[in-house]
Each structure stands twice: as C-alpha cells, then as structure tokens.
Amino acid sequence: MATIELRGLRRTFGSVVALDNLDLDVHSGEFVSLLGPSGCGKTTALRIVAGFEWPDAGEVLVNGRDVLGQPANKRNMGMVFQAYSLFPNMTAQHNVEFGLRVRKESHEKRAKRARELLELVGLGTAMDRYPRQLSGGQQQRVALARSLAIEPSVLLLDEPLSALDAKVRVQLREEVRRVQLELGITTLYVTHDQEEALSISDRVAVMSDGRVEQFGTPAQIYNGPRTAFVANFVGTMNRLEGTVVSSEDRVVRCGPVMLSVPDPTFNHPAGETVELFVRPEDISLELLSNGNKPAPGLFDGRVTSLTFLGPVTRVGLATDLGPLLADVSSAVALDLAADTVVAVRLDSTALRSIAR
Amino acid sequence: MAEVTSVAETRPSSHRFRRARNRVPVWHLIWLVLAALVFIVPIYSVVQFSLTGVQAGQSPFHWYLTVFDDPMFRSSFWLSIQISLETVAVSLVLMVPTVFWVHLRLPGLRPVMDLISILPFVVPPIVLVVGLLPFLEKITWLFVRPEVLSLIYVIFALPFLYRALDAGLRAIDLRTLVEAAESLGAKMPRTLLRVILPNLRAAIIGGSLLTVAIAMGEYTVASLLEFSTFSVYTYTIGTSTAYEGVALSFISFIFVWGAMLSLYLLGRGGRNAAAVAITH
Numbered sequence: 001m002a003t004i005e006l007r008g009l010r011r012t013f014g015s016v017v018a019l020d021n022l023d024l025d026v027h028s029g030e031f032v033s034l035l036g037p038s039g040c041g042k043t044t045a046l047r048i049v050a051g052f053e054w055p056d057a058g059e060v061l062v063n064g065r066d067v068l069g070q071p072a073n074k075r076n077m078g079m080v081f082q083a084y085s086l087f088p089n090m091t092a093q094h095n096v097e098f099g100l101r102v103r104k105e106s107h108e109k110r111a112k113r114a115r116e117l118l119e120l121v122g123l124g125t126a127m128d129r130y131p132r133q134l135s136g137g138q139q140q141r142v143a144l145a146r147s148l149a150i151e152p153s154v155l156l157l158d159e160p161l162s163a164l165d166a167k168v169r170v171q172l173r174e175e176v177r178r179v180q181l182e183l184g185i186t187t188l189y190v191t192h193d194q195e196e197a198l199s200i201s202d203r204v205a206v207m208s209d210g211r212v213e214q215f216g217t218p219a220q221i222y223n224g225p226r227t228a229f230v231a232n233f234v235g236t237m238n239r240l241e242g243t244v245v246s247s248e249d250r251v252v253r254c255g256p257v258m259l260s261v262p263d264p265t266f267n268h269p270a271g272e273t274v275e276l277f278v279r280p281e282d283i284s285l286e287l288l289s290n291g292n293k294p295a296p297g298l299f300d301g302r303v304t305s306l307t308f309l310g311p312v313t314r315v316g317l318a319t320d321l322g323p324l325l326a327d328v329s330s331a332v333a334l335d336l337a338a339d340t341v342v343a344v345r346l347d348s349t350a351l352r353s354i355a356r
Numbered sequence: 357m358a359e360v361t362s363v364a365e366t367r368p369s370s371h372r373f374r375r376a377r378n379r380v381p382v383w384h385l386i387w388l389v390l391a392a393l394v395f396i397v398p399i400y401s402v403v404q405f406s407l408t409g410v411q412a413g414q415s416p417f418h419w420y421l422t423v424f425d426d427p428m429f430r431s432s433f434w435l436s437i438q439i440s441l442e443t444v445a446v447s448l449v450l451m452v453p454t455v456f457w458v459h460l461r462l463p464g465l466r467p468v469m470d471l472i473s474i475l476p477f478v479v480p481p482i483v484l485v486v487g488l489l490p491f492l493e494k495i496t497w498l499f500v501r502p503e504v505l506s507l508i509y510v511i512f513a514l515p516f517l518y519r520a521l522d523a524g525l526r527a528i529d530l531r532t533l534v535e536a537a538e539s540l541g542a543k544m545p546r547t548l549l550r551v552i553l554p555n556l557r558a559a560i561i562g563g564s565l566l567t568v569a570i571a572m573g574e575y576t577v578a579s580l581l582e583f584s585t586f587s588v589y590t591y592t593i594g595t596s597t598a599y600e601g602v603a604l605s606f607i608s609f610i611f612v613w614g615a616m617l618s619l620y621l622l623g624r625g626g627r628n629a630a631a632v633a634i635t636h
Binding site for chain 2: 075076078079083084085087089099102103146147150
C-alpha cells in the first residue's frame with residue numbers, strides 16, 4: 001500500500017492551462033476519485049501520476065518519493081484505461097500474465113496468479129477467450145485483473161466504465177470497489193460521473209479548470225458544497241439569488257420571501273448578494289384547496305412539469321422565488337398535474353449559502 | 357387463438373421479406389458476368405496459346421517443360437526470389453519502426469510521410485534510376501551485386517508497404533496498447549514485438565506480398581543494370597519464342613495467385629481485417 005501526494009502540479013498545452021497548481025493527498029489504501037467535467041484536467045493529472053505525461057512544474061510523491069524521474073514502465077502502477085486496452089492477439093489469461101512475463105516470473109506462478117485474478121473479477125471460466133470474444137464489461141474486468149497482476153503500488157483507473165451501458169456500469173463499479181477493498185490498494189479513479197464517484201469513493205476531489213474545487217467525503221461534497229461550481233456540478237441543485245437582510249439572524253430576502261439560513265458557515269454582511277442552494281429532495285409540496293393561502297413559512301407555486309424518475313417524480317414549479325425543482329414521492333405526484341397550485345416548503349436546514 | 361393466428365400470419369411475410377432481400381437483381385448478375393469475362397478471357401487465351409504450336413508426339417505442356425528445363429529460368433527465378441525477399445526484409449526493417457514511431461510520437465509528420473510515400477508514383481522509375489546511378493556507381497562493391505536492385509525496389513515498394521502499415525496502425529488503438537504495455541513494465545522493443553507486430557500481421561503480410569510482386573515483376577531497372585532477373589528473362593524469351601514467353605507469363609500468374617492465396621489464408625487468421633481490405 002502506498003500514499004500519493006501531488007504537489008503544485010502545473011501543466012499547460014499551449015495557452016490552455018490543464019492543471020493549475022494542483023495539490024492532492026491520497027492516503028494509503030484509500031479510494032479517491034477525481035471528478036469533473038471534460039477538460040477539467042482530471043485525466044491529465046492521472047496520466048502524470050502514471051508517467052504518460054510530464055508536468056511543467058510540481059511533484060508526484062509515492063510513499064514520499066518523487067517518481068517524476070521514472071518512466072512509466074518503472075513506476076509499478078496498475079492502470080485501467082477508458083478505451084478497451086486488452087492486447088487483441090492474446091487470450092484473457094495471457095493478457096493478465098503479460099506483466100508477470102515482463103518480470104520473468106515462472107510459467108506456474110504466472111498461470112496461478114492469472115487464474116486467481118480472473119476468478120476475483122468473476123471471469124475464471126473465460127481464461128482462454130480472446131478480447132473479441134468478450135463483452136465490453138468483461139474486457140474491462142480482464143483489464144482490471146491484468147493491472148492487479150503486477151501487484152502495483154497504486155491502481156489508476158481512467159474512466160474505465162464510460163464505454164459501458166448503464167446497468168453493466170453500476171454492476172462493475174461495485175465490483176471495482178469490492179476488489180479494491182479486498183486488496184486494500186491505494187486507488188485513484190477518474191470519472192465525470194458524479195453518481196459513480198460518490199458511490200464508490202472514500203473521498204472525492206471535484207475539479208474545475210485544473211484546480212481542486214473541493215476535496216472531501218461523498219457526504220461532505222453532496223451535503224456541503226463549498227463553491228457554486230461544486231453545488232451545480234454534483235447532483236441537482238436549485239439556485240436562489242438573494243440579499244442578506246440580517247447577518248446575525250442569517251436572514252436572506254429572495255424576491256418577496258424571507259428565508260432563514262441556519263447554515264453554520266453563513267458569514268455574509270447585510271446587503272451582500274448571495275446564492276442559496278437547496279436540493280430538490282429538500283423541498284416538499286402540499287396540495288392547496290381552491291383559493292386557500294399557504295400556511296405561514298410556506299409559499300405558493302404552480303406545477304409546470306412532472307418527470308417520472310421511478311420512486312420519485314421531479315416536479316417543476318413556478319414560484320415567487322423563481323423556477324424550482326422538487327422531488328416528491330411518485331405516489332404523491334399522482335395527485336399533481338400541470339398548473340396545480342401547491343404550497344411549497346423549503347427545508348431551511350438544507351439551505352447552503354455561497355457569496356457571489 | 358388470436359396470438360397463434362398472428363404468429364402464423366407473420367411467418368410467410370417474414371420469409372417473403374428475406375427472399376426479397378436475398379434476391380440478386382438481374383443487372384447485378386450481368387455486370388458480374390461481364391467483369392468475370394474481362395479477367396477470364398485473357399487468361400484462357402494465354403493458357404490456350406501456351407498449349408499450341410506443339411509438334412506431334414510432344415506433350416501439350418511442351419513449352420512449360422522447355423521453360424522449366426532451361427537453367428536460365430531457374431537461375432533468373434531464384435535471383436528474383438532472392439531480390440524480393442531482400443527487398444521485403446529491408447523494407448520492413450526500415451518502415452515498420454518508422455511508421456510505428458510516426459503514429460505514436462510524431463503524428464504531425466503523417467502528412468509528410470504520406471507525401472513521401474507517393475513520390476515513387478510521381479517520379480517514373482527510369483527517372484529515379486538515372487538520378488540514383490551516379491550515386492550508386494560510387495559504391496562499386498554494391499553496384500555490381502544484385503542487392504543494389506533490392507535497395508532500389510525498397511523505394512518502389514514504399515507506397516504500398518507504407519499504406520498497408522498505415523492502415524494497419526490506424527485500425528488499432530496504438531497509443532492505448534503501448535501505454536497499457538508500458539504500465540505493465542514493458543519496454544518499447546518488447547511492446548513492438550509482442551503487442552504491436554502481432555496485431556499488424558495482416559498489414560505486414562499484405563504489404564510484403566505487394567513488395568514481392570513489385571520486385572518480381574520489375575523490368576526497367578533490372579534491364580538497365582544488366583541483371584538477368586525473372587522479368588528480364590521473360591522478356592528475352594518472349595521476343596525469341598512467343599510460346600515459351602506466354603507459358604512464362606502464365607507461370608507468373610500462378611505465382612501471383614499463390615502469393616495472394618497465402619495472403620488470404622494467413623490474413624484470415626489475423627485480426628486486422630481492415631488493414632487487409634485496404635491492402636487489397
């Protein structure tokens with residue numbers, strides 16, 4: 001097991017800054033995801049760790065030792081690529097054995113290790129198959145087994161599931177996590193899929209424009225976004241714009257509605273314009289009888305759209321605060337239709353404020 | 357019952373659909389036959405002519421037997437084979453690492469490579485060889501040996517081998533395969549030998565056979581440098597005895613067909629179908 005430290009990594013491609021003083025610490029045995037949109041620098045960072053790219057400045061320390069002077073083939077890092085990377089001329093077994101063959105391991109040891117790892121990824125019966133005889137998901141499993149065969153100090157995965165269909169992706173990400181936990185290997189995982197990152201990682205680094213916007217546990221990232229980018233990128237958020245009325249009481253005026261923000265990180269002077277974020281699941285709806293006014297603390301809204309998402313239905317609302325999205329139980333949503341007038345309740349404890 | 361009826365009703369229509377889909381239009385067949393005739397008629401004429409002019413009591417394959425008995429045939433044929441194999445070896449040693457490296461590390465040079473590779477098409481062989489002669493004459497030990505032809509044929513074969521290798525490398529995800537091998541600890545020579553070359557098998561075979569075909573059939577340069585290669589021998593025989601010349605032509609056909617058949621059989625086992633298709 002190894003630790004990874006990225007210190008002040010900077011990488012430019014012409015005038016484009018791919019990495020801008022990136023710092024990141026990955027603890028031994030930890031599963032860390034680099035999450036961000038295309039072009040945010042996450043793959044560049046991973047490729048620098050792997051030895052396929054070199055930074056303009058900065059350090060990559062593995063177990064405290066700078067590895068930037070070493071070529072990729074000396075770093076002993078397992079890597080699974082986004083594209084199918086199995087050697088087409090070799091069977092699954094020979095693919096897994098390749099790294100051990102390079103290390104001049106005996107035939108018996110190679111075969112034993114390949115069998116163990118293919119069984120670990122659930123492909124013990126497909127050892128003699130060529131890549132063209134395997135599905136995309138199976139190919140990525142073999143690629144995972146192959147990368148683990150060399151007993152790497154760290155495991156690097158560059159969007160390994162992005163080419164797979166949704167169901168296989170979910171199944172395989174759980175498998176990746178299971179294998180990682182079983183072997184306790186330090187893992188750096190690149191993805192643009194927030195659900196994937198949040199579901200399997202110990203910690204997630206949300207990246208934007210070559211920088212880490214926020215680094216924390218999935219719960220910290222989801223429940224306490226520190227920047228507007230993280231709030232918008234991770235999950236679905238309602239964004240409300242308001243003006244601080246009272247700094248001490250943490251009261252913000254959004255249109256005609258006064259909202260109390262119990263967020264302990266709230267630290268904005270009166271008069272400042274702030275953005276408030278609230279997730280759709282933190283908004284609840286109550287049906288209003290004809291002509292009735294909402295109870296105190298609630299405000300009225302009109303249903304503009306209904307999107308069935310299985311257990312919940314996402315309701316689009318037109319309110320005095322602007323358009324909002326609310327997730328309600330699909331059973332409750334049966335009573336709703338376009339133009340239904342409802343009372344809207346915001347869970348104020350879930351409101352997060354970020355200065356503009 | 358309603359379901360059974362509906363299934364029964366759909367069957368004939370699906371059969372009809374399949375029959376309609378598989379039916380080849382008459383015009384397609386006519387064009388196919390015409391195209392076949394264009395190839396078959398000359399070959400048939402060659403074979404027929406090579407079997408005529410035989411005196412009573414002689415084998416109908418007299419001209420073939422005469423050709424095979426001629427020591428000049430054997431020596432010229434083996435000389436051409438030797439030159440062809442040398443051309444293939446030199447071409448592969450030069451081109452495979454070069455094209456591999458350009459694809460992997462210098463993709464910006466690909467248009468330059470494309471341009472260079474078509475120069476032998478643009479510059480006529482006679483112009484090329486006249487240009488090369490003053491240089492080659494200075495290397496006297498080489499100039500008198502048939503190996504000099506191999507070096508010139510490497511240039512002639514360049515477009516064909518380059519295109520085949522280029523297509524083969526485009527058909528695989530070169531960078532990912534190389535990086536995967538590197539991440540597993542392999543150095544570049546091992547990656548090239550164990551990972552890349554096996555996946556370029558069809559491209560290499562295709563390019564090599566075209567190189568052999570060029571080296572076997574080239575006449576202008578061999579004649580100018582006064583080497584008695586198979587093509588020079590065929591021309592010489594053809595000018596003196598038409599029957600033997602035509603028999604030799606048919607032997608050349610058979611050789612080329614054999615080469616193409618081996619390409620098909622070897623390429624069928626390969627995984628680089630796209631490269632084969634382009635090479636053909």
